[in-house]
Amino acid sequence: xxxxxxxxxxxxxxxxxxxxxxxxxxxxxxxxxxxxxxxxxxxxxxxxxxxxxxxxxxxxxxxxxxxxxxxxxxxxxxxxxxxxxxxxxxxxxxxxxxxxxxxxxxxxxxxxxxxxxxxxxxxxxxxxxxxxxxxxxxxxxxxxxxxxxxxxxxxxxxxxxxxxxxxxxxxxxxxxxxxxxxxxxxxxxxxxxxxxxxxxxxxxxxxxxxxxxxxxxxxxxxxxxxxxxxxxxxxxxxxxxxxxxxx
Amino acid sequence: xxxxxxxxxxxxxxxxxxxxxxxxxxxxxxxxxxxxxxxxxxxxxxxxxxxxxxxxxxxxxxxxxxxxxxxxxxxxxxxxxxxxxxxxxxxxxxxxxxxxxxxxxxxxxxxxxxxxxxxxxxxxxxxxxxxxxxxxxxxxxxxxxxxxxxxxxxxxxxxxxxxxxxxxxxxxxxxxxxxxxxxxxxxxxxxxxxxxxxxxxxxxxxxxxxxxxxxxxxxxxxxxxxxxxxxxxxxxxxxxxxxxxxxxxxxxxxxxxxxxxxxxxxxxxxxxxxxxxxxxxxxxxxxxxxxxxxxxxxxxxxxxxxxxxxxxxxxxxxxxxxxxx
Numbered sequence: 001x002x003x004x005x006x007x008x009x010x011x012x013x014x015x016x017x018x019x020x021x022x023x024x025x026x027x028x029x030x031x032x033x034x035x036x037x038x039x040x041x042x043x044x045x046x047x048x049x050x051x052x053x054x055x056x057x058x059x060x061x062x063x064x065x066x067x068x069x070x071x072x073x074x075x076x077x078x079x080x081x082x083x084x085x086x087x088x089x090x091x092x093x094x095x096x097x098x099x100x101x102x103x104x105x106x107x108x109x110x111x112x113x114x115x116x117x118x119x120x121x122x123x124x125x126x127x128x129x130x131x132x133x134x135x136x137x138x139x140x141x142x143x144x145x146x147x148x149x150x151x152x153x154x155x156x157x158x159x160x161x162x163x164x165x166x167x168x169x170x171x172x173x174x175x176x177x178x179x180x181x182x183x184x185x186x187x188x189x190x191x192x193x194x195x196x197x198x199x200x201x202x203x204x205x206x207x208x209x210x211x212x213x214x215x216x217x218x219x220x221x222x223x224x225x226x227x228x229x230x231x232x233x234x235x236x237x238x239x240x241x242x243x244x245x246x247x
Numbered sequence: 248x249x250x251x252x253x254x255x256x257x258x259x260x261x262x263x264x265x266x267x268x269x270x271x272x273x274x275x276x277x278x279x280x281x282x283x284x285x286x287x288x289x290x291x292x293x294x295x296x297x298x299x300x301x302x303x304x305x306x307x308x309x310x311x312x313x314x315x316x317x318x319x320x321x322x323x324x325x326x327x328x329x330x331x332x333x334x335x336x337x338x339x340x341x342x343x344x345x346x347x348x349x350x351x352x353x354x355x356x357x358x359x360x361x362x363x364x365x366x367x368x369x370x371x372x373x374x375x376x377x378x379x380x381x382x383x384x385x386x387x388x389x390x391x392x393x394x395x396x397x398x399x400x401x402x403x404x405x406x407x408x409x410x411x412x413x414x415x416x417x418x419x420x421x422x423x424x425x426x427x428x429x430x431x432x433x434x435x436x437x438x439x440x441x442x443x444x445x446x447x448x449x450x451x452x453x454x455x456x457x458x459x460x461x462x463x464x465x466x467x468x469x470x471x472x473x474x475x476x477x478x479x480x481x482x483x484x485x486x487x488x489x490x491x492x493x494x495x496x497x498x499x500x501x502x503x504x505x506x507x508x509x510x511x512x513x514x515x516x517x518x519x520x521x522x523x524x525x526x527x528x529x530x531x532x533x534x535x536x537x538x539x540x541x542x543x544x545x546x547x548x549x550x551x552x553x554x555x556x557x558x559x560x561x562x563x564x565x566x567x568x569x570x571x572x
Contacts (some may be wrong), residue, residue, distance in 0.1 A: 038549050042464075043461050043464065061467065062467075063464070064467035066467070067465060067466050067467030068464070070471065071465060072461070072462065072465040074459075074461055074462065076459060076461065078457075078459060079315035079457060079458070079459055079571075079572050080317075080571050081457045081505060081513035082511055082513040082571045082572055083457055083514075084510055084514050087513075087514060088458070091455055091458060091462075091466065092466070094454075094455055094466040094467060095453060095467040096469070097451070099448065099450070099451060100450065100451075100516070101450060101451045101454060101516065131275060147466070160543075163320075164369055
């Protein structure tokens with residue numbers, strides 16, 4: 001439909017993501033972080049190229065196989081319904097339930113486990129529209145956990161949260177990677193927290209896309225390319241982005 | 248059940264409850280005419296009311312979940328108008344096709360098929376448009392546009408038709424639960440049952456659609472397939488209902504909301520049986536009102552559903568302040 005010339009932001013992406021790691025995708029607004037995550041999780045089709053998941057093409061996965069391998073937490077608002085927190089988390093078991101969506105013993109156990117891990121037991125009978133943004137985010141993470149997948153992809157999980165809740169979400173994700181050995185991939189604007197907590201970074205900049213272990217990327221000065229140097233610099237000793245006060 | 252019995256007891260001719268009960272049990276009563284009235288008119292009419300009420304309510308529920316829009320329903324999205332168009336083409340269009348004189352009744356199947364095709368045609372058009380625009384508000388407006396488009400075509404058809412055919416079409420469009428023979432009723436029941444079975448098959452996709460299409464997809468639901476099934480069920484149900492009892496407004500939109508308010512849930516395992524019962528009940532009540540008990544007149548059912556239903560929904564919404572999908 002649109003005849004505009006496409007702007008190629010990242011070309012020839014060759015990305016390998018390791019198992020059991022906490023991986024953060026960072027980059028400026030509109031550079032394509034969400035597109036990358038949506039493509040990786042088959043929400044949208046790749047513009048070009050192939051994605052392999054456990055040495056198998058993602059397009060060769062059946063819907064249900066993919067649903068038991070990869071779960072999602074998206075930024076989009078949920079439609080206004082009367083679902084309770086428990087019902088919402090229980091939907092994560094759909095790939096495993098029968099046509100009537102009956103919860104088995106195993107399903108109930110997985111749901112309870114997800115609720116415990118995210119510490120939302122006191123919320124489970126509330127309706128999801130009664131929750132604060134921070135609580136809702138934990139519930140959505142619990143839903144993804146109940147889906148019992150190797151990989152969880154989260155698109156900007158801390159987008160509407162204050163510093164306290166942002167930090168809590170990050171440490172929850174970090175803990176989950178350590179406890180469950182799941183692979184968790186997030187996109188985020190919390191660059192300092194990402195540098196602090198993520199095992200690996202995928203850095204999106206105007207020069208393209210670089211990925212690797214956080215320390216390696218710091219050593220190779222990759223993080224300086226993220227923002228324009230006149231405004232924000234990366235301070236290697238503090239391991240933090242700081243405002244360039246010389247200007 | 249109780250109301251079913253109550254409904255049968257009401258009508259232009261007053262028949263005592265006791266006798267109605269005996270007739271239903273297959274025993275003889277004091278007057279034979281009563282037996283004919285009950286078995287050939289009132290029972291089929293009550294069954295029709297149940298099928299129409301529950302069928303429209305299911306269609307409304309499916310549309311509201313599929314579009315995740317509380318305003319969706321067979322009428323709003325132009326599906327009922329599509330079914331009307333199918334019927335209009337059949338009744339009015341025949342004058343173009345050589346003017347075959349048709350003496351009142353069309354074959355049951357042809358009417359049902361024409362209406363279902365009309366409903367499916369409009370629904371598919373709405374879906375194609377919906378895939379392009381994504382914004383649910385635009386989808387509703389597109390549905391309304393299709394609705395007025397089909398009414399315009401019907402007007403044009405009516406302009407070129409003969410008076411007798413226009414009258415026949417007008418009479419149909421008032422909506423009526425009566426006048427269905429047992430044979431017509433069996434056709435109705437067969438198609439209704441197919442729709443109902445299909446609905447049970449999509450409980451799971453419907454529940455996951457409460458999270459939006461992307462989440463539903465990530466839960467392993469085949470969105471395209473589920474959507475096609477939902478659309479087929481809706482056009483089949485709306486089509487057959489519209490064919491046999493005319494375009495009936497309000498029920499499809501309102502009953503799902505009443506069910507959600509009573510049961511305070513969005514879970515389709517609860518909502519589907521709930522809308523079936525409430526929908527059937529609502530139409531039985533409307534039908535009882537339409538008959539104006541113990542008088543000779545019967546009002547068009549379409550007017551009653553809106554006249555009594557709309558204020559109820561407005562009251563509920565004002566009281567509860569919030570509507571959900």
